[in-house]
Amino acid sequence: MKKILVLQKQAPYGSSLARDGLDYVLTSAAYDQDISMAFIGEGVWQLVKSQQPAEIKQKSQLAALEVLSLYDVDKLYACHEDLNERGLSPQDLGVDVTCITRAEIKQLMVEQDHVIGF
């Protein structure tokens, strides 16, 4: 089992990368890897509650993130500064994440065997 950090860097829906990154997380978890996810930059928008993507014929990223606990992926982090810069606070989020600073995300990256970004 390897420690893998998946960085989610893109807002949902505008590109498919948010969903593609999540699919990689689910695959890796199914193969029993030790997965952490960090939502940084525009990626923090994936966490916002009350998403209504059916209006634009998209599947909900938030609903997809909710299945992560079934795969024992529970190490979810969001970048504190990136939330702040976008006027978001933890109350705006629909997923249980730990808010950490950029410096702490850097430390998280150092602790991994592998890092991949979407």
Next chain:
Amino acid sequence: MKGFALHFCFCDTRPMKFSLLVLSAPHSRQASQSALKFAQTALANGHELYRVFFYQDGVHNASQLQSPPQDETNLHDEWQALAEAQGTDLVVCIAAALKRGILDADEAERYERPQHNLAKPFELSGLGQLLDAQLQSDRLITFA
């Protein structure tokens, strides 16, 4: 790695095992061309290329129907030549490919489509092959 001139220098380094993740379509972005150049340069300098994995819009690299003007690069043909010369593993994410109309003969039959546009040395497979590439390689490099 994004749109700038890339000059890969591997001088004085120990041989490494690389895998590449290609996320962009040919022509729309420079990423596929950069990935190809990186692959060629790494191999020419004695490094190992474990796998090239095509995901998201990168799956379009595998279309054997792409027909660019003669003075532009045909990425499909370049990847094919690389695989034939070096035995490089070219894996295309099956879920990403099917939804974008990149099908091999078996999938075309399964989904009752009149054509297919993917054939060896490209192979359709799952995301487990990307995980395997990440675990088996010294470095996985993303071209987006």
